[in-house]
């Protein structure tokens with residue numbers, strides 16, 4: 295193969311990776327809004343209409359997504375179970391014969407025909423119901439449901455961390471009388487070889503880590519509290535309460551969070567992923583890094599939120615969070 299051919303192939307891979315990351319982020323951002331269930335929704339809150347670039351999203355995911363096949367056998371089933379209990383069981387039952395909820399019962403789905411249980415599936419997934427669930431298609435589905443099947447009723451942003459997807463699938467496969475066999479040695483080496491092929495290329499989907507985040511100090515002068523509050527109510531209130539003494543939800547209460555000790559709300563069961571970062575006071579810069587990319591800041595965190603990529607929007611949100619306190623900090 296000529297060097298030129300290789301380069302353009304690499305270029306294509308990078309382009310596909312960027313496209314995928316963009317689609318995943320764009321999709322997840324749209325969905326984050328739908329995660330706000332004021333009343334328990336029996337039907338998915340919002341039917342998301344087609345993505346503008348709906349033509350090739352599945353292929354893009356397949357090309358840019360890290361395989362979980364090498365990680366299944368050593369996946370942490372207990373961690374996967376805890377994650378599923380926390381993030382999926384609001385919509386799915388997991389026991390044999392469990393009733394459908396917002397989503398279908400998941401007992402025994404691995405290895406079974408896709409989207410074919412007794413459930414009123416959306417039209418969006420009917421097109422995708424080709425073949426049976428296996429480790430590759432479940433990986434793509436769970437990484438970004440809205441990219442896999444644009445318009446799906448599953449209002450869930452996806453699991454961006456590859457190890458976490460592997461842990462979740464390692465657990466999901468056990469929910470069966472006859473679990474799907476673990477990937478064979480041959481399948482593992484094929485997946486490993488495919489991943490190693492673009493040597494030197496940037497890793498596929500993981501978003502840039504927190505170190506890339508420049509300070510947002512200069513943006514507080516122009517911060518818009520009302521905008522910050524609106525975004526928080528729309529994108530964060532499904533999981534967090536903001537009033538003084540408010541109960542923990544999926545995430546901890548956030549009254550007075552700016553300047554408070556990170557990941558230290560009494561009684562809240564934080565993930566192991568954030569424990570190493572617990573104790574230091576939240577500053578505008580550490581909050582900015584966390585909110586830009588929770589999974590990059592604390593890989594494996596339970597905060598299933600893709601992040602706020604726009605720096606001014608982060609400043610708006612942090613300025614609002616800071617105002618939501620008995621003793622607001624002085625922001626730059």
Ligand code: HEC
Pocket residue numbers: 338378381382383384385386396397398400403407408409410411414415416417418419436445446447448449450453462
């Ligand atoms: C907000 C509700 C909601 C959450 C949270 C949710 N799902 Fe779903 N899920 C759905 C809906 C609705 C469908 C059906 C999709 C459709 O019809 O478009 C679905 C479908 C599925 C399917 C396909 C099952 C089949 O019958 O083929 C799997 C697998 C699945 N979800 C796994 C998960 C996992 C794992 C999680 C957590 C990481 C999760 N879901 C979180 C609502 C949800």
Ligand code: HEC
Pocket residue numbers: 329525526529530531532533534544545546548551555556557558559563564565566567568585594595596597598599602611
């Ligand atoms: C899907 C649920 C979910 C959404 C949506 C969500 N969070 Fe979280 N958040 C969590 C969880 C869970 C944690 C605890 C993280 C852990 O233990 O890994 C957390 C932790 C935090 C913390 C650290 C709290 C502490 O005790 O130090 C902050 C700050 C935070 N979230 C802010 C936000 C903001 C702002 C938004 C919206 C832009 C948001 N979150 C959206 C679930 C969520």
